[in-house]
Amino acid sequence: MMKTYARIEDVVVVELFETDGDISEMFHPDLVWVVVPDGADVACGWTYAAGKFSAPVVPAPTAEEMKAKIAERRWQQVQAGTNADGVHLDTSDTSQVKITGAALEATLDSTYSCDWKAADGSWVTLSATQILAIARAMRAYIQACYDREKALAEEVDAGTFTEAMLDEGWPT
Template identity: 50%
Template sequence: MFINKQTLSPMDAVGIRRAYPEISFPPEITFEHVAELGYAALEHDLQPVLSSGEQLQPGEIREEDGRYVQGWVVVPAPTPTAEDIADRRWQAETAGITLNGMHIDTGRDSQALITGATVQAMLDPNYSLRWKTVAGFVDLTAEQIIGVATAARAHVQACFNREAELLDALDAGTFTPEMLDQGWPA
């Protein structure tokens, strides 16, 4: 990257070629090729370490002992909105749970299937079924089906409870961007 020493405008090799079409530059343009045109090499400060959600943008360009150095500006993470919090809740809600070593899908379709199986298990205590998991099929009794439903429902409700806490913090002005990824049920 180069810099116009008069305007302090950065320019890359493509920009140099466009600005000076009458000059036949070699395939790789170096400082020596553009020095007579009023350009210098542009150096950068070391990039700062960013916190979650922060972004880095090029900052001011300064001259230091004949060198041109560009700093960085750390842009704070934007404060999430209620929609961002709801999206994060949905991610946690549908991430699934592990119950007695068995992964249970907690996506919306699976929640509906669990509810249907639970209703049948409540109507018929002798009911059993073969439930499909990522590891394959497992046989579940009515009591186990109700246990799966109870655990899945507790997980989903915990996700909604965390969403409500975050929305309260957002309304109270105490919300920090880091909170968006903290406190969700595992």
């Protein structure tokens, strides 16, 4: 009958081995092998002490790690885009640069217009007024993403942040 054995070094499982033979005859006698109970979900890195296997304890993330995760979530939200007046706005970094350039020109020349390729691939002619409205909508959305990141970072600092909060309260 096949048995699974765990090789133990300094109370840590460093290897798993399955055999139907006598393990004491297969390896050097200085190696410590322990039978893994049937159905036990033991893996390398677990500990073995006082006749019991235990999963490694995963340390709680630090405040800095949580804030980095929140910043990554904010970046994803910014890149996802938003809707303004029923039109999907691409708010990726590249799109922000392009609309900023168009908005600058629209600010300098109120008669400026341009043909803009929309997110769906269609072409639309935008007036200076429309360009500025789009730039404002994008900026408001992006700022709202940063505001949410700040609020979550403050929750981390207060010790009240939960993982569930990471997916709540973001602008759309």
